[in-house]
Amino acid sequence: MVPTVLFVHPDLGIGGAERLVVDAALALRSRGCRVQVWTAHYDPGHCFSETRDSGIPIRCCGDWLPRSVLGRCQALCAYIRIIFLALYIVFLSGEQFDVIFCDQVSACIPFFKLTRNPKKVLFYCHFPDQLLTQRISTLKIIYRAPIDWLEEKTTGMADCILVNSHFTANIFKNTFSSLAHIQPDVLYPSLNVNNFESAIYEDLSDLVPVGRNLVFLSINRFERKKNIKLALQALCVLHGRLNSQDWGKVHLILAGGYDERVLENVEHYNELKDIAAKHEISGHVTFLRSFSDKQKLSLLHNCICVLYTPSNEHFGIVPIEAMYMYCPVIAVNSGGPLESIVNDVTGFLCDPSPKAFSNAMEQFVKNPSLKTTMGKSGHARVKETFSSEAFSDQIYQHICKLTQCK
The missing domain is CATH 3.40.50.2000 (Glycogen Phosphorylase B;)
Structure with missing residues (x-):
């Protein structure tokens, strides 16, 4: 059976995280997998050329939701956008899929796991989100507390966790204390040469x-x-x-x-x-x-x-x-x-x-x-x-393990 992999990414722009999503989708498609990319924002004029020229199906949903509130609460808005996207995929899209590949924001994972037909989820952790912001006030500490808790809990619900370097693997272990039993695998990003x-x-x-x-x-x-x-x-x-x-x-x-x-x-x-x-x-x-x-x-x-x-x-x-x-x-x-x-x-x-x-x-x-x-x-x-061949081999092996243990 050829697995179908849905990539769920919050904002398909031109950063390093977006580069990895595109490369992973291309790698899996080259191995015969069916792939789709779902995102809350996609601008063909501000993206990697492969998303336009390679024929990868791109689906966008939820871009009408705010990215911030008066320049603040960006994390909260990102969670709301990705949860809305997940709900749409599960209940309204009609898509059939075997594995979810998500990254950056883990809040969508429960909505793929806690359904009548739970899916296998691979989460790629570029870096813990809670370390990407400063807590410069008591209000910010209070605001971030439930978001940080949710990040750790939902990350732990993934069936497979990958990180982009040994450096990030150590940060992952030191940040998510309740996930000490999980040893994420390192998958270096690669180049489409x-x-x-x-x-x-x-x-x-x-x-x-x-x-x-x-x-x-x-x-x-x-x-x-x-x-x-x-x-x-x-x-x-x-x-x-x-x-x-x-x-x-x-x-x-x-x-x-x-x-x-x-x-x-x-x-x-x-x-x-x-x-x-x-x-x-x-x-x-x-x-x-x-x-x-x-x-x-x-x-x-x-x-x-x-x-x-x-x-x-x-x-x-x-x-x-x-x-x-x-x-x-x-x-x-x-x-x-x-x-x-x-x-x-x-x-x-x-x-x-x-x-x-x-x-x-x-x-x-x-x-x-x-x-x-x-x-x-x-x-x-x-x-x-950092060859694309090594990257392709590793990501395909992880997908195969997930689909075989369903």
Whole structure:
């Protein structure tokens, strides 16, 4: 029997979580599974191209529900949206399915388990949601308490739990004390390498001034937790270390996912531009919002190094993409990059300080051949450790185990 797998995801945009959902759906379909993706929000103009071009069925329901209340209560609204989506799938969609693959928000799991015909559920934990917010007031603590409790209880109802790194596995164990008996399996995200094979690259002359042949690149959503300002601060320190000739060759491109519906994207984008102006480096920085897949390939092909600035990142797909494109990475020495980047071989792992990052950047300025040597090592590492074949094998095995034990 060919299993039918329904993917339930809260918002099908262009983040790392969405990338994994798309890759998992494609991997299972390549193994003969029937797949559908259900989400509360889907914009064909703001998504990965595979959701438009690969023929994966996308169903959207519940987008009329609010994402926040006056900019607040985002977690509560996300729970309401995903529960509404689950109820619609179970009672109104008429879909027949064998396994539910859900991620990010676990509140939907009981509605697939506590029915007359309970379904097997695979939950992919990118990171515990309760750790993604600060409790800066008593009211916030009270507001989050039932949400945190619900997250832990509903996560434990899944038949199979996967995480994106050994780092996240340890966080999972330390955060969900009542789930100490569960040992989640690690499933590293992978690349659909077909999307990174191109002999034709776009002209970047409109993004990089003439003569700037040492281009550093940051790819991250315009969110404060991504610490993109570290790249600007490091560039400022680098400016003070270089002579005028070398400085004239350096440029930084800050490319990031940007959604006008998200207030933080708008605010932080303007904050970063203000930082660049304050440090008088605006002439050496290009801000690029919501770039295309072709632009990303061209950026990775032409830059000398990628700056990856988040601390304690759950996994981080950008370093994998960069290394596959023969591009070294300078990343913070915590979280997922500790498992993807080999220090001094495929890039540099640094303390999250402008001085440490600028020191690593200066090595590429003084010795541009590092791009070639580290780039080759990074490409080989991705093919060996983060291949789509290994990812496909593992996710298919988990689905088969779930369907066999029904």
